[in-house]
Amino acid sequence: MxxxxxxxxxxxxxxxxxxxxxxxxxxxxxxxxxxxxxxxxxxxxxxxxxxxxVLFGGGEVAALLERAIEDLPAELTPREVIAAALDAVGSQTFTPETREFSARRRAVIADNPELQEREALKGLSITAALTDGLVRRGVPELAARIAAEFGALAMDIAYERWSGRGCGDDFGVVARRALDEVYEASTQS
Amino acid sequence: MxxxxxxxxxxxxxxxxxxxxxxxxxxxxxxxxxxxxxxxxxxxxxxxxxxxxVLFGGGEVAALLERAIEDLPAELTPREVIAAALDAVGSQTFTPETREFSARRRAVIADNPELQEREALKGLSITAALTDGLVRRGVPELAARIAAEFGALAMDIAYERWSGRGCGDDFGVVARRALDEVYEASTQS
DNA sequence: CGACGTGATGGCACTTAGTCCCATCACGGG
DNA sequence: CCCGTGATGGGACTAAGTGCCATCACGTCG
Structure with a gap:
C-alpha cells in the first residue's frame, strides 16, 4: 500500500x-x-x-510543436510545416479523450480575465515555437512569423470548433480545414 | 492652495x-x-x-482604434483601413513625447512574465478592435481577423523599432513601413 | 536485520496584492 | 455660515504565493 x-x-x-x-x-x-x-x-x-x-499544461504544447517541426523533411513549404505541426498536436495532445475536459476548461477560461491573460501568453509561446521552428528551417524571419500567426489562428479556430460541439472529427482534421480557410481568406485581406 | x-x-x-x-x-x-x-x-x-x-493605459489604444476606423471613408480596402488606424495611434498615443516612457516601459515588461501576460491580453484586445472595425464595414469575418493580425503584427514590430533606438521617425511612418513589409512577406508564407 | 538516504507530503509563519468600509477635510454653492 | 461632494487616508480582512522544517513510507546498503 x-x-x-x-x-x-x-x-x-x-x-x-x-x-x-x-x-x-x-x-x-x-x-x-x-x-x-x-x-x-x-x-x-x-x-x-x-x-x-492548473488549467494549462506548462509549455507542453509549444514543446511538442517544436519537436514535431524538427522531425519533418526539409523540402516542405511553410504552410505544409504548419499543417504537420497541427496534426501532431491533434494526435498527441488534443486527443478525443481530452475533448470533454477541453470543453469545460474553455468555458471556465471564457469568463475569467485572469485566465484569459494566461491563455493569451500561451498563445504567444505557441506562435514563438512555430516561428522558431520555421526559422531553423531557413524560412525568413518575417515570413516565418506570419506563417506562425496563421497556424496559431487556425489552432484557435479549430480548438473552438473541436471542443465546442461534439463534431466527432479529430482535432487534426478540423485544424487542417481551418488552416485552409485561413490561407484562402488571406488573399482577401 | x-x-x-x-x-x-x-x-x-x-x-x-x-x-x-x-x-x-x-x-x-x-x-x-x-x-x-x-x-x-x-x-x-x-x-x-x-x-x-499602472503600465497599461486601460483599453485606451483599442478604443482609439475603433473610433479611428469608424470615421474612415467606406470604399477603403482592409489594408488601407489598417494603415489609417496605425496612423491614428501614431498621432494620438505613441507621440514623440511618450517615446522615452515607452522605451522604459518596454524594458520593464520584457523581464517580467506577469507583465507579459497583461501585454499579451492587450494585444488580443487590439486585434479584436481591428477585427470589429473591419467587420462593421462589411469585411468577411475571417478576412477581417487576418487583416487585424497583420495590423497587430505591424504594430508590434513598429513599437519595438520606434521605442527601441531613437530612430527619429514618427510612429505612424515606422508602422506603415512595417505593415508594407508584413503584406510583402505574407506572399511567401 | 537494522540504519540511512530519498522523496513526496504536511504544516506553519510570513509577505504582498487586492477588497471593503468608514473617517477626514478642502472646496464650491446656497 | 452651513452643507454636499469628491478625492484621499487608514485599518481590517481575505487569499495568493514563498520558505523552511518536520514527517514518514520506501528502497538500499551495510
Whole structure:
C-alpha cells in the first residue's frame, strides 16, 4: 500500500476543473482545490507555480510543436510545416479523450480575465515555437512569423470548433480545414 | 492652495516606472509606489485595478482604434483601413513625447512574465478592435481577423523599432513601413 | 536485520496584492 | 455660515504565493 495515492497532479487538475465549474474560478480557493484532491495547499504549489497554471499544461504544447517541426523533411513549404505541426498536436495532445475536459476548461477560461491573460501568453509561446521552428528551417524571419500567426489562428479556430460541439472529427482534421480557410481568406485581406 | 497636488494618476505612473527601473517590478510594492507619489495604497487602487495596470493605459489604444476606423471613408480596402488606424495611434498615443516612457516601459515588461501576460491580453484586445472595425464595414469575418493580425503584427514590430533606438521617425511612418513589409512577406508564407 | 538516504507530503509563519468600509477635510454653492 | 461632494487616508480582512522544517513510507546498503 503506497503511502500516498498516486497521480496527485491529475487529481489536483480534476478537482480544480470541478470546483471552477461549480463555483467559478474566483470563488474557489487553492485550499479548497487541494482538500478536494485530498492534499494541501503546500502540495498544490509544489505541482503548479500558481493557481492559473492548473488549467494549462506548462509549455507542453509549444514543446511538442517544436519537436514535431524538427522531425519533418526539409523540402516542405511553410504552410505544409504548419499543417504537420497541427496534426501532431491533434494526435498527441488534443486527443478525443481530452475533448470533454477541453470543453469545460474553455468555458471556465471564457469568463475569467485572469485566465484569459494566461491563455493569451500561451498563445504567444505557441506562435514563438512555430516561428522558431520555421526559422531553423531557413524560412525568413518575417515570413516565418506570419506563417506562425496563421497556424496559431487556425489552432484557435479549430480548438473552438473541436471542443465546442461534439463534431466527432479529430482535432487534426478540423485544424487542417481551418488552416485552409485561413490561407484562402488571406488573399482577401 | 489645493488640498491635494493634482495629477495623482500621472504621479503614480511616473513613480511606478522609476521604481520598476530601479529595483525591478517584483521587488517593488504598491505601498512604495504610492509613497513615492505622496499617496497611499488606497489611492493607488482607486486609480488602477491592479499593480500591473499602472503600465497599461486601460483599453485606451483599442478604443482609439475603433473610433479611428469608424470615421474612415467606406470604399477603403482592409489594408488601407489598417494603415489609417496605425496612423491614428501614431498621432494620438505613441507621440514623440511618450517615446522615452515607452522605451522604459518596454524594458520593464520584457523581464517580467506577469507583465507579459497583461501585454499579451492587450494585444488580443487590439486585434479584436481591428477585427470589429473591419467587420462593421462589411469585411468577411475571417478576412477581417487576418487583416487585424497583420495590423497587430505591424504594430508590434513598429513599437519595438520606434521605442527601441531613437530612430527619429514618427510612429505612424515606422508602422506603415512595417505593415508594407508584413503584406510583402505574407506572399511567401 | 537494522540504519540511512530519498522523496513526496504536511504544516506553519510570513509577505504582498487586492477588497471593503468608514473617517477626514478642502472646496464650491446656497 | 452651513452643507454636499469628491478625492484621499487608514485599518481590517481575505487569499495568493514563498520558505523552511518536520514527517514518514520506501528502497538500499551495510
Amino acid at each position: 503506497p503511502r500516498w495515492k498516486p497521480d496527485a497532479r491529475v487529481r489536483l487538475i480534476a478537482a480544480a476543473v470541478e470546483l471552477f465549474a461549480e463555483n467559478g474560478y474566483e470563488n474557489t480557493t487553492v485550499i479548497e482545490i487541494a482538500e478536494r484532491a485530498g492534499l494541501t495547499k503546500s502540495t498544490f504549489f509544489r505541482h503548479f507555480p500558481d493557481k492559473r497554471e | 489645493p488640498r491635494w497636488k493634482p495629477d495623482a494618476r500621472v504621479r503614480l505612473i511616473a513613480a511606478a516606472v522609476e521604481l520598476f527601473a530601479e529595483n525591478g517590478y517584483e521587488n517593488t510594492t504598491v505601498i512604495e509606489i504610492a509613497e513615492r507619489a505622496g499617496l497611499t495604497k488606497s489611492t493607488f487602487f482607486r486609480h488602477f485595478p491592479d499593480k500591473r495596470e
